Amino acid sequence: MKVEISRRRFLQGSVALSVVGGTALGTSNILADTKTSEDNKIRPTKKTPTLCEMCVNKCALIAQVRNGVIKKLDPNPLFPKSKNMLCARGDAGIHALYDPDRLKYPLIRAGKRGDGKYRRASWDEAFEYIKEKMVKILDEEKDNRSCIGYCTGEGMAEPTYKEFMAEKFGSSNFINHASICLQTAISGYALTIGGYGMADLDNAKYIIMAGANRAEAILTPDTMDLFKRTRGRGAKLVVVDPRFTNTAIHADTYVPIKVGTDLAFVLALTYVVIKNRLYNREFVEKNFDNFNVYKLHILQQNYTPQWAEKITGVPAATIEKIAYDFMANAPESVYYQGRRSTWAATDFQLRRAQAIFSALGGGIDIKGGIVFGRKLPLDKEEINSPIYANAQERIEKNAAAIIGSSGSWIAWRNMVAQGNAPYPVRGLFVYKQNPMLSVPNTKKTKEMFEKLDLVVVIDTMPSDTAMMADVILPECTYLEREDPIKSFGGVEPAIVLRQKVINPMYETKPVLEIMKGLAKVLNDPLWKNTLKHDEDVQDDTKDMKPDELEKYRKENGFDLEDMYGANQEEMNKKSFVGKYGEEAWKELRSKGVFYPHMKEYFKQIDKNTFEYYPENKKSYSIDKLGEEADPDAYIHDTCINPKEISELRKFFKTPSKKIECYLGNLKKKGIDAMPTWREESYVKIPKGKFKFITGRHAQFTQDATQNNIMLLELMKENYAWINDKEAEKRGIKFGDEIEVTSKIGSVRIKAYPTPKIIPQTLFYIHGFGAKSTGLTFAHRNGASDNEIIEDRIEPVFGSAIMHDTIVDVRKV
Amino acid sequence: MNYAMALDYQNCINCKACEVACKEENGVQLGADKQRIWVGVTEGSIFGHPFVNLYPSQCNHCIDAPCVSVCPTHASHYIDGGIVMVDPTKCILCKGCMEACPYDARFVDDTIFAVDKCTFCHHRIDEYGTTACQATCPTKVRLFGDLDDENCDLVKLLKKRKFFFLKEGEKTVPKLFYLVPEDENFLLRSVGKDTKIHTWDEIKPIYDEAKAKRSKEWKRS
Incomplete structure (x- = not known):
């Protein structure tokens, strides 16, 4: 990045410039090229490997720092998931760091909510303000911790924030992006084939991409794998979309479809395959549950291509051809799962129908199909969570058949805005999310904020949501902090580390320090509040002496400050070295990426291509891995909450490795047990x-x-x-x-x-x-x-x- | 040394990572019309079916570069490897080079009052061996290399794949080698029917000859 010289300064110097020519330009650092070599002489460039956070993918990058300023972000070729690339957003990360509008110090609201008037405050002052309001609210609500809600967008520091609010502070009212993003897709697949998995676009021969747009909504490694193989180079691509997207321009077949009719399209594909017995009979026999019920359902409902043509606008012949081609290439054919979902009310059924259709070809847990891969384990510190007797269940738990631990944004918001929650929700913490822009119906989101007694926003930018806050706490950007270490599963698993490149600018702090600060000020006052209102704790601690009481508090997790280690680096080291040792830790810190045998396996094929694992070491199938299989292996990115998926699977008692055609438990809740067009x-x-x-x-x-x-x-x-x-x-x-x-x-x-x-x-x-x-x-x-x-x-x-x-x- | 670049343009998804990486790497002036590198887009519809073709592009670093010939102050010049550069201290903004360039690869950088253009990231070559645009590309459209080095990835690729040039008729001996796609339909749709398709064996002597003519200028920097 070059710092542009202002026009006026340039004109002042221009007389001298015409005389001394090149020298003047060189020394005034106008030319980036000249500057590069000049700077190199003075102070060498420091290179720090870290991870991007401009989107959800977490691509590995190497930051170049000169004179304390980040000058350039380059791709780090070592990470098998991001494969030696940075997209436009990743490259522009420097401008997230040096954005002149960044939140620089804590702010406390000075005007009316939403009018944008704030005064600068110290961290102590901001924490004190939050403490006073929270103590008052929790006293009035008799220690019902759930009267303070908290939400977050996706990010590597999300657990740091979420675990404190859930496990230590003890509120059940958590909402994240899932219900405005990929909840139905993730859960539809999890409940049908046992996991969302990942499409093996590096090997699939036939791909139906419906609604998903990998050229514009970049996802690693899918985007990179796919577009090197389209246009007659191994992967046939069918794009089904109302829009001719940049993905569609690469398609062999582009199928425009009416909005909200994808389910009819998939059901008709399924009809063709079942009617003509094109499916993989051996796979179905071995792995399907209730296949005959589904078969009968599809045939009885008469989901013919001609029926679907009227609904979707896709010619029956096209549907027929796609069904035949898909099965001809199976099991190396994928109906791509898609991510940001919930297009229509039937979206969950759509995802189930897609999963079953993919499975009919046998393309599950196999090279070229939907694969689950493997994940490298990390040690996890147990949190000593207290139990608050008065903390209530989340407010919107009955808004739909299954409200998971990440909530329903709309249902939650509407209850708070309309004041019809079972108990008052009076505060909201917002971290790295912008519901004013991201949740449908902005007016209602504004109403919700106006109802709340305390709104705390933790962010890097003064977003529309920050403008609704009472207190704004400035977080540092991803380039200024270390985040929790992360293991990415997949065909080629690896462990990656986001390291601090430069120190936090202004008065910003990483969210870990912010949560620590909150824990410190809230710790004693909230404990007193629990002692005052919590009858269980009162019973337990009756007649205790002060030192016994303190011991009880510590043993039962009521000490809010005990969950975090000294610093993120140490916490990361602790979760890593037990499994991989000190040597590997050094390697991870210096390279940013680690997987066993990396030195031996990693090879450069040419300037653009790298090999991460030899073919026989890739983890295409967990079936074959047997004992090694890890339940977490189903989860591959930070958008998905592994706990929630395992809860779902437990709830439905999905028999291991069976494709579920019929979900009887859902029927009890008034939801179709099988994908049905309504x-x-x-x-x-x-x-x-x-x-x-x-x-x-x-x-x-x-x-x-x-x-x-x-x-x-x-x-x-x-x-x-x-x-x-x-x-x-x-x-x-x-x-x-x-x-x-x-x-x-x-x-x-x-x-x-x-x-x-x-x-x-x-x-x-x-x-x-x-x-x-x-x-x-x-x-x-x-x-x-x-x-x-x-x-x-x-x-x-x-x-x-x-x-x-x-x-x-x-x-x- | 004779630096050049192959573009597997069929991989392009118009994500514009290359444009941003270029700006960050080279400190290019901000502004949508200030680009050293770009993705050309042609779109339309044939019988109601829409199509979009993408042509990632930048300076061709022509061997017989009209921008260098036309420059009255020698601000436009070659450096080692035949990279076409602008010396901003010599540029008088006559814009003759901008007129002469068939590829519209040049623009005025208002912060330094000089014409600016792609440098093939010459300052990166020793350390990385690639340009910023190649390194950052998700689908690896570009491959930078030395036409004089038979063992480099670029020459190996050009021996395998056929290629064409943009505006070959301008006779500037350009060095962006657009790789002919394998898919017939896409080839017909994205390459004009008058465009000549070349092979390495046939083009090599022509490029060597062109280089021999002008490479004595290549050291002047």
Whole structure:
């Protein structure tokens, strides 16, 4: 990164410049190239391997530091998951670090909620403010810890925050991104084939990618594996999407489909395969549970391609051909799972149908199919969690059939906003999440914040959500901290480390230090509050002497400060060296990546290609690994909570390694036991109106990178995609401002008429339209999708339905 | 030494990692129109079926570079390996080079009042052997190398794969080798029917000859 010289300074120096020429330029550090060699002479570049956090992938990178300034982030080729690359966001990480709008010191609200007026505070002052409010609230609520909710986005430091709030502080009201992201996809697969797994796109011969968009929503290693093998190089790609995405441009077959009809498409594929007995009979015989029931169901319901054509708009012949081709290539064929899901109310059933369809070809737990891989174990410190008798269950537990430990954002938010929770929720901690932009129906999110007595936001940027806080605690960025060590499972498992590259800037702190600070101020006052209100503790501690009482408190986990070690480095070392030893620890710290035999296995094939494991050491099948198989191996990324998956599997008593066609327990809860098309739950598009869809792209991560100047030059604002013919009818041309109105709100955005989207469908990218005046560059760029998406949830997990909002479009 | 680059453009997903890596590596001026490197996009629809073609591109470091020939102050010049550079201290912003360049690879850097362009990351070559754009690319579109080194990955690749050039008719002997895709349909869709397809054996003598003509200038820096 070059620091640009201001125009005025340049002009002042320009007289001298014309005389001394090159020398003047060289010494005034204008030229990056000249500067590189100059700096190298003075102080060598320090290189620190670490991990990216510009999105969820955690790519390995090497940071170059000169004179204490991070100059460049380069890919670290050693990590098998990220395979020697950094995307645009990863490269632009420097501008997240040096963003002039960053939160620099703690802030306490000085005006009305949402008006953006704050005063600077010291950390002590901020902690004291939080303590006073919390002690008061918890006293009034008689030590019901759940009256303080907490939410978080995905991140490597998420456990540091979450475990404190759940295990030590003791609130059950936790919400993360799952219910506005991939809950239905993850759980649909987990309950059907035992795990979400990963598609082996390095070996699959036939891939159906429906709705997923790996060219624009980059996922490692899938994106890198896939696009080196498309266009006649081993992987046939079928893209099913209402939009002609950058993924679709690589497809052998592009299938435009009506929004929200994917389930009918998959059911028809299944029909063709079952009717014509194209499935892998041996695999089905051995691994399916209740196959005959499912078979009968599909045939009786008569899910023919002709039936599906009417619903999906996909020609019956195309469906038939795809079904045949898929099975001809099976088991090396994958119906790609997809990630950010919940398009329609039937999404869970869609994911189940996909999983069963994939399994009919036998492509589960096998090279070229959906694989579960292996995970390198790490030691975990047990947390001594106290039990608070008065802490209540989460408020929205009955909002859907199964509300997991990560909650339902919409149901939770609406209960707080409407004041109809079973007990009052009075505070909310927000870490690394921006519900003002990320949860459907922004108005209601604002209402929720207005109802709360205490809102604490921990973030790096003054987001729209930070503007709703009473106290803002500034976190340092990922380049300024060490995070919990992470093991990534998969075909080629590895352990990776995020190390601190430079010290935290300004008065920012890593979340570990923030939680430690909170634990310290809350520890004694909250213990007193527990003694005052908790009858169980009162019974236990009756007539105890002070030293006995203190002993009881420590033994039963009521000491809030006992869960963290001295520092993150030591905690990481502790969880690593027991399994791999001191030598390996040194290697991990110096290389950023470790896996057993790395020195021996890792080979450079050419300038662009590396081999991480020899073919016979890759973990394609856990079946073959036998004893070695680890239940955690099913979980491969930080978006998925392993505990929740194992709870789900226990709940449904999924027989090990069987494909579950029929979920009887769900039926008891009023949910279809088998994927079924329900005409009544399909939202039809009235004439002249549009169905709104949202999505991601490769230059921004949700709304977290919206103020990054480097990325903003790739895309300054979002545009609304509208079918070119329909735009023409309405007289809408490129760049025209249009008003998009749904039942809950309306936005203005520029139009992009294109043949790349099917009629009656409107699309724009998520992550724009911030209103926070603290974001100089992101402020009011484009429109936010969640201002118009209706807040409805699907019935199984309470996940937000993202693609069922009907909108009107009008030229302004 | 004769540095060049092969582009397996069929891998491109238009993620723009290369553009950002280039800006960060080289301190290129901020601004959407200030790019040393870019992804060219052509799109449209044939009988109602949309298509998009992507052509990642940058300076071709032409062996017979018109931008160098036209420069009145010798600001545009070659360095070792035939990399075309601009010396900003000599640039008088006449913009003749920008007119002369068939690839529109040059722009004005307003912070230094000089024309700026791709340098093939020449400062990285010794240490990394690659450019920032190649290193960062998720799908590995680019491969940088030395046409004079028979053993380098680039020459090995060019011996295996056919290739074409953009605007070959300008006769500037460009050094971005666009690899011909294996897929017939994609080839027909993404390469103009008048575009010449070349092989290594056939192109090598032509490039050697062109180099012989101008390489005496290559040391002047």
